[in-house]
Each structure stands twice: as structure tokens, then as C-alpha cells.
Amino acid sequence: MKRRIASTLAILFAWLALPAAGAPSSGPHRMALPAPALRLDGDSLEVPMESWQGRSVVQVTINGRGPFPFVLDTGAGGSVITKAFADSLRLPVEGEAQVGSPLGGKPLPAKIVRIERLAIGKTLEVSFSCVATEMPMPGPQTLWGVLSANQLPGLLVTWDFAHRRIGFQRGSLPAPDGRQVFSYETDLLPTVPIEIAGRRLRVHVDTGSARGLMLPAAMRDSLPLAGPPVEGRVARTVDREVTVLDARLAGKVVLAGHEFTGLELELNPAARTGNVGSRMLKDFEVTLDAQQRLIRLRPVGAP
Numbered sequence: 001m002k003r004r005i006a007s008t009l010a011i012l013f014a015w016l017a018l019p020a021a022g023a024p025s026s027g028p029h030r031m032a033l034p035a036p037a038l039r040l041d042g043d044s045l046e047v048p049m050e051s052w053q054g055r056s057v058v059q060v061t062i063n064g065r066g067p068f069p070f071v072l073d074t075g076a077g078g079s080v081i082t083k084a085f086a087d088s089l090r091l092p093v094e095g096e097a098q099v100g101s102p103l104g105g106k107p108l109p110a111k112i113v114r115i116e117r118l119a120i121g122k123t124l125e126v127s128f129s130c131v132a133t134e135m136p137m138p139g140p141q142t143l144w145g146v147l148s149a150n151q152l153p154g155l156l157v158t159w160d161f162a163h164r165r166i167g168f169q170r171g172s173l174p175a176p177d178g179r180q181v182f183s184y185e186t187d188l189l190p191t192v193p194i195e196i197a198g199r200r201l202r203v204h205v206d207t208g209s210a211r212g213l214m215l216p217a218a219m220r221d222s223l224p225l226a227g228p229p230v231e232g233r234v235a236r237t238v239d240r241e242v243t244v245l246d247a248r249l250a251g252k253v254v255l256a257g258h259e260f261t262g263l264e265l266e267l268n269p270a271a272r273t274g275n276v277g278s279r280m281l282k283d284f285e286v287t288l289d290a291q292q293r294l295i296r297l298r299p300v301g302a303p
Contacts, residue, residue, distance in 0.1 A: 036128035036151050044169040047121045049159065052140040054210030054278050056159055058166055060147070061119045062089060069140040070147040072157070072166060073208030074190050074288055074295075075275070079130035081145035086113045086132035088143060099133050108133060118147070124168055126152065146208060150189065153291035159207055161282040162300045173289040173296055180256050181296045190288060190295045194274070197224045197251025201274060205295055207286065209277030213253070216274065217245060217267040224251040229267055242270045256297035258283055 050057040052069065059067035068085075080099075091113040098107035110133035118126045128151055139145075149157045158167040176183045182192045191202040194213075199222075203213075220229065229245035245267040253260040255276065287296040 034129055035153075036126050038152065038154055039125045040155065040168060040170065041123040044167060045121050045123050046165050046167045049161070049164045049166045051164075056166065056207050056278065057140060058120055058147070062115055063117050065089065068143055068145070070145050071208050072149055072159075073146050073206070074149050074286070075204055075206030075208045076146050076148035077150065077188060079128065079146060079148045079151055080135075081113070081130060081132050082135050082139070082143065083111070083132050085143040085145060086111065091115060091132070094129055097131055099131055120168070149207070149288050150290045155290075157288045157290075159281070159286040161278070161284065161286075172292050173287060173294040176294065180298050180302070181294060183294055185293045190293075191273075192256065192276075192295060192297060194276070195252075195254040196249065197253075203274035203276050205281070205286065205297070206275050206277050207281060209275060210279065211266060211275070211277040212279035213263060213265040214244070214268055214271065214275040214277070215265060216271040217269040220245070220247075220267055223247075224249060226250040226262070232266060235268065242268060244268045255280065256284065256299060257302070258297075258299040 047058055050059065050069065052071065055071050055073075057069045058072050060070050061067055093111050094114055095112040097110045097112050099110040110131045112129055113132045114129050116127050118128070120126075130145070152168070154170070156167075156169045156171050156173065158169070160167065173181055175181070178193075184191045187202070190205045192205055193200055194203050196215075203215075215223070226248040229247040232244045232246035234241050234243050247265055247267055249263045249265060253263050260280070281297075283300055285296075285298045285300065287298070289295070
């Protein structure tokens with residue numbers, strides 16, 4: 001039987017870049033790119049939230065051309081576009097990089113390119129550097145990319161799943177309260193606490209993932225499962241394929257005060273941390289404050 005193969009944006013685009021060949025390095029690390037330049041006319045902007053395979057998508061123009069679909073992703077450390085996209089736009093190349101997965105494996109070569117004017121709606125423009133590489137998965141169109149919400153400091157970015165809107169607003173989130181607003185100061189990407197059958201751990205919040213709850217397979221024996229896990233899809237990253245296990249939790253899951261019961265989850269043998277994707281996030285309004293390294297998960301209907 002042919003196995004189902006699906007790529008996971010959470011794994012692919014939480015990318016790590018290494019120095020170009022020949023540069024000394026003690027291991028993978030995130031490459032420091034120049035800070036993006038932002039311009040928002042007015043105090044806020046709302047645009048439609050489109051969907052591609054369950055992932056949140058916004059339409060953008062680049063240097064006056066487009067529109068093009070971009071996945072707007074909290075699970076991406078940096079923005080990424082396809083090599084064919086960069087070539088078609090003749091984007092200037094600023095340097096070389098290597099792109100890999102946090103799960104390890106052999107990194108792939110990539111280019112650092114410059115986008116002078118990416119526009120969302122009529123009032124938001126961003127100028128930034130990103131990585132152009134061969135994507136291991138098809139996108140919503142031939143020319144597409146992933147825009148890291150972590151590269152929009154100074155703006156509140158809100159995913160309103162209930163109304164299918166994405167908002168950009170000046171301002172900042174209130175201080176962490178341990179209920180809806182959480183700090184991820186010590187983590188590379190946004191994380192929040194989750195309680196699984198009374199056990200607390202932190203998981204990544206990933207609007208670029210179409211899945212629900214994913215946990216490391218190493219946790220399998222410590223979880224209250226309703227039955228033995230079964231072989232599921234094959235998740236593909238830039239450098240490997242891994243077969244995830246499907247299971248159902250017998251215990252209660254609590255995320256930002258919202259309770260889930262009988263939750264289906266995936267157990268990933270290569271993962272080191274858990275991940276919450278859009279299948280669970282659709283029950284929340286998600287707001288990212290990248291500058292303060294805060295994230296808010298407000299359950300739908302909550303004040």
C-alpha cells in the first residue's frame with residue numbers, strides 16, 4: 001500500500017541556517033539577518049484569511065507584482081520563498097546559506113535574497129531579507145512563500161479564525177497573566193503551556209501547521225492513550241522523511257483555559273518538543289507580539 005506523504009511546515013520552516021561552507025561553526029544556529037523595515041499607514045489593517053490545506057494564507061504583492069499567496073506563520077524563524085519565485089522576480093542575492101530542519105539531517109544550500117517592498121493590503125509594507133531555496137512540498141501556486149510573523153516586530157498580528165480575518169495593529173500585549181497571555185522569552189519560537197491529563201509542558205504555537213496536537217514519540221509511554229498508536233502519515237522535511245503515529249488521548253487537555261476531550265494527536269519520532277497547529281488553534285483568537293515576545297490565545301467567545 002502506498003503511504004500517505006505530507007510535508008509539515010512546522011518542521012520545514014522553523015528553519016535553522018548555518019554559515020556558508022568553510023566558515024567555522026560548532027553546530028546549527030539561526031543566522032542573524034538584518035531587521036525588517038515596516039511601514040503601516042494608520043493604526044491597523046485587516047485582510048481576509050485564506051486557507052491552503054488548513055494553513056492561514058494572506059495575499060501579498062512584491063515590488064508591485066502579484067498578488068501571491070504567502071503562509072503567515074508563527075512557526076517560522078525566518079521567511080522563505082521558492083528559488084523559482086526569487087529567480088522570476090530577479091531578487092538581489094545578498095549571500096549564501098544552508099537550510100535545515102530542527103530535527104537534524106544534512107542541510108540544503110540556499111540563497112539570501114532581498115525583498116524591498118512586500119505589501120499586504122493597501123497600507124502595510126515590509127522590506128526584509130529572506131531565504132530562497134527548493135521547497136520539498138508543493139504550494140498554493142507555483143510562486144509562493146512563507147512569511148514569518150516573527151519578522152514583524154512592533155505590530156500585533158492576530159489570527160481571527162472565527163471570522164477568517166488576519167489583523168495587523170500598532171501596540172503591544174499586556175503583561176503575561178498565565179491564562180491567555182504568555183511569554184516565550186527563552187524560546188526561539190512562540191510557545192505556550194499546555195496541560196495533558198494533569199501534566200504541564202510547553203508546546204510551539206504554529207499557524208503554519210495544518211495539524212492539531214503533535215508530541216514527541218518519546219512521550220508515548222507516559223501519555224494516557226485510548227488505545228495503541230497506529231502508523232499514520234509520512235511527514236517530510238527538507239532533509240528527511242519520518243512516519244508519525246496516530247493516537248487518541250484518554251485524558252483531558254487544557255490550552256489557555258479551553259478544554260479538549262478525546263483529542264486525536266500525532267506522535268513524531270523525530271520531534272523534541274510539542275506543536276499545536278491550526279486544527280486546535282481554530283478555537284482561539286491568536287495574537288503575536290514578536291517585539292515583546294508575548295503571545296495571546298483567547299478562546300473564541302471569551303471576553
